[in-house]
Amino acid sequence: MVKLNKILITGAAGFIGSHFARILSEKYPALKIVILDKLTYAGNLSNIEDCLQRPGIEFIKGDICDLQTVRKAMRDCNAVVNFAAETHVDRSIEECSPFIKTNYFGTYVLLEIAREMNIKSFIQISTDEVYGPIPEGAFNENDPLNPSNPYAATKAGADLLCLSYFKSYGLPVCITRSTNNYGPYQYPEKVVPLFIINALQNKPLPIYGDGKYYRDWLYVGDNGEAILLVLEKGVPGEIYNVGAQNYIENNQLAKLILDHLKKSWDLVVRVNDRPAHDKRYALDCSKIERLGWSPKTPFQDAFGKTIMWYLENENWWKE
Template identity: 50%
Template sequence: MTILITGGAGFIGSHFVRRMINQGKRVAVLDKLTYAGNLENLKDIIEDPKMSQQFKFYKGDIGNQEFVEHIFVEENIDTIANFAAESHVDRSIRSASNFIDTDMKGVFVLLEASRRFSLKKFIQISTDEVYGTAHQGAFKETDALNPSNPYSASKAGGDRLAYAYWVTYKLPIIITRASNNYGTNQHPEKFIPLFITNALEDKKLPLYGDGRQIRDWIHVEDHCAGIDFIMNHGQDGEVYNIGGGNERYNIDTAHLILDELKKPRSLIEHVKDREGHDRRYALDCSKLMLLGWKPRIKFENGLSDTIHWYRNNQVWWKRIKNGEFMEYYNKQYSHRFADTDVQQTH
C-alpha cells in the first residue's frame, strides 16, 4: 500500500515526503510543478538508491480526474495527504482563478477518487487563515470560519467540502489547520525567506503597514510531526489545529532576522499595507495536545537554523528569485515602495 502526497515537491509537502520515507513507507508524489513546486526539494530522495525504491513521482494536476484515478490504480493508494494548493495570499489578491481550481476543484477530484477506490485515510491540509482575524483569544476548531481573502476562502471551501464527504459518504477524512510555517526550502515569496534573502543581498525588506500584524509561527518539521501524529491518533471526521505557540509581531520577526545576519534595521521599509490583511492569527491547540502532541522547536532556534540554511544555499534561492519571481515581485512591491503615505504606528 502507498501514501499519495499531493504537492509533495513543495515546501511543506517535501518535508512530509522525507518523513514518511524515513519511516519506511512507500510514497507516491503528485505535483504540478508550478513556480512553487521544485524537484530539488526531493533531490536527496531521488538520488539515494535505497530511498528512491520507496518513491514514485508523477507530474500532473490534482484537478485531472483521469490522471488521479490512474495513480490510484497504479500505486494501490490507501492514504492521501493533500498538500497541493495555491498558497500565497498576495498572488490570490492579484488573480484568484488558480486558487479556486486547485484549492476547491482539485480537492473535489481527490475526494471523488477516494470514494470510488475506498480510501482508508484522507488528510486535508487546511490553514488557520480560514478563521480570519483573531481579535482576542485563540480560535478553536468549532469556531466559525470567516476567510478574508481569495486564498483563505478557497482553502475554506476545500476544508468544508472534505468535511461534507465525511458527513455524507463517511469517507475517512481528517482536516488539519496549521499556523504560519517556516523552515528550509520555503519559496522566497513568503515573509521569512523573502526577508532573509533580501537582507543577504542588502535589499530593502518590504514590511506591510506598521508591521504589527501578529503571526503564530510553527517550524515545518513540527507541523509535519503533528500531521503524522494525527494520521495515527486522530479521529475521522474531526478537525485539529496545529500551532507553534509562537505569536510574534511581524516587525519583531524582521528584527530577529536582521540581528542574526548582522544587518542594519534600516533595511526595513514600511510599505502600503496589503488589501484585506488579517491583523492576528491565533490557534487553540488544546484538542491536539490532549492527545499527546506538542511542538518541540523553539522559534528563535528554528529561525536561526533557517537563516543558516538560506545563507548556505544561495544557489537554490537565487535561481528561484530570477525570471518569473522578479516579474511578480516588481508588480507586487514597486508601487508600494513608491508610496510614501504609509502609517507607521510602531
C-alpha cells in the same frame, strides 16, 4: 490506526509537503509513496531530491484537477495527504481563478477518486487563515469560518467539501489547520525567506503598513510530525488545529533576521498595506495535544538554523 501500504502525497515538491515526505519516508522506510505535483512556480524537485532516491517512492508530474492523472496516482493507495495548493495570499488577491481551480476543484477531484478507490484515510492540509482574524484569545476547531482573502476562502471551501464527504459518504477525512510555518525550502515570495534573502543581498525588506501583524510561527518539521500523528491516530471527521503559541509581530520578525545577519534596520521599507490584512491569527491546539503532539523545536534555535540554511543554500534560492 489504518495500516498504511501505499500513500499518495500531493504537492510534496513544495515547502511543507517536502518536509512531510521526508519525515514519513524515514519513519516508514518500506512504505510505498506516490508524490503527485504539478511543479508550479512553487514546486521544486530539488526539495525532495533525497526522498526520490529511496526505493518505493514514485514521482508523477501532474495536476490534482485532472481526473485521469489522479486516478492513476491513487491506484492501490489506501491513504492520501493533500498539500497541493496555490498558497500566496497576494497572488490570490491579484487573480483568484488558479486558487479556485486547485484549492477547491482540485480537492473535489481528490475526494471523488478517494471515494472511488475506497481510501481509508484522507488528510486535508488547511490553514489558520480560514478562521479569519482574532484580536485576542484563540480559535478552536468548532469556531465558525470567516476568511478575509480569496486564498483563505478557497481553503475554507475545500475544508467544508471535505467534511461533507465524510458526512455524506463516510469518507474518512481529517483536516489539519496550522499556523505560519518557517524552515528550509520555502519559496522566497513568503515573508521569512523573502526577508532573509533580501537582507543577505542588502535589498529592502518590505513591511506591510505599520507591521503590527501577529502570526504564530511554527517550525515546519513540527507541523510534519503533527500531520503524521493525525494520519496515524486522527479520528475521521475531525479537524485538528496545529500551532506553536509563538506569536511574533512582523516588525520583530524583520528585526530578528537583520540582527542575526548583522544588517541595519535601515533596510526596512514600509509598503502599502495588503487589502483585508488580518491583524492576528491564533489557535487553541489542545485537541491535537490530547492526541499526543506538542511542538518540540525551540524557536530561537530553529529560526537561527533556518536563516543559516538560506545563507548556505544560495544555489537553491537563486534558481
